[in-house]
Amino acid sequence: MATTHPLKGQQDQERIPVSTSGVRKVLIGRSDSLPNGGRLVVDIDEKITIGIFRLDNELYAYENTCAHSGGPICQGRILPRVVEVMDSTKQIRGQNWDESDMHIVCPWHGFEYSIKTGRHAGDGKIHLRSFPVHEAEGEIYVEV
């Protein structure tokens, strides 16, 4: 039975091989369709949607389901982590952005996750479901 490609809506069994372990390697799109700092949100099938992010030229992939109540986390705002600035007496003197740790904020109730780790900004036990993602020959693939 042929598999339907999630982006092109066409049957393309060779481009979505299924391993003997049942893991699917799914073509997401061309590498140049996801620039550094960008994201793609893709319906893999009728059950799962995945957000793919590129930060510092590394790829990260998460299910588009917030750990809080299932909101579309991968479609939230992307912001740098906010850090407090302290003086030498440890008094807080304001806030700053940490551009090396980009976060995504759930559009439903504001849960915030690090894109590089998938972990909640305030409670590391809360995290997003991640997927292996890689590039080969100018194309991006996730394993689901």
Ligand code: FES
């Ligand atoms: S569903 Fe994401 S913060 Fe509530």
